Amino acid sequence: MFPELSGDESQLIQSADNPIPWTYKFDWQTRQIEQGPDGRYVKTATYAEYLAEIAKKILNTRRFRYSIYSDRVGVDFLYDTGRLQSGISLAVIRTQAQEALEAHSEIERAEVTDIKFEGNRVIFSIEIEGVRGSTRMEVNAWQR
Template sequence: MFPQLQDNQLLKQQDEQTPIPWTYKFDWETKQFRQGPDGRYLRTTSYAEYLEEAAKKILNTRRFRYAIYSERYGVDFLYEVGRMRSGISLATIKTQAQEALEAHSEIERAEVMDIRFEGNGIIFSLEIEGVRGTTRTEVDAWQR
């Protein structure tokens, strides 16, 4: 009476029923949400784009700064803004970034492939494995 589905068919069917998560796109230069021609705020359209935008938001948000986020959202290394580079450990920042990203409910594994100072910020090259897929991206954080 009921159809017999193989495990991979069942997973595919569940994925089709579960909507892809989205978030609003953010313009990091103006510090405003991006708007379309009709004035509506733009949302991410793919899972990879969602993971990239979530990573940017996490790595550019200081923990405990905003009451709307839980204590697991954001990073601690932003408290170091203004210190000399010689007093900052990139290894510590790398660890904090990976832990902050993996605290997100959609991110199963995050790996910082490369981290470097560039201009007035830190550039992270990331490989992110989410619940529904993986992506590679580069995030510019800590603008001074």
């Protein structure tokens, strides 16, 4: 039922042949890419930070909204922005979020452990297992 893992930890060590992926950090308050003191854009430094940033980008992007992203980036529940909380099932949002996260090539398994409405936001508590490691995080999404 569960796959057996073979190999050792040497596969996880960063090498020139297999570098840790990175993405730019995004400031979710200002909706701008973060800049360092020297004016350069800030990149993620660790794999856990990379997974967290990717999850935030996926859960805050409406699918098919931006042509630079493939159809595997984004969620469909953002089309329901403005509907009443009673008209939107948290179970459906949870399923869509997990499917959207698992569509990313670096994410092997994503589980939404908790989901709730808080004011005009949906708060996700997520556990993600990536190709090279795992992380837990909380993601605020969907400002209505």
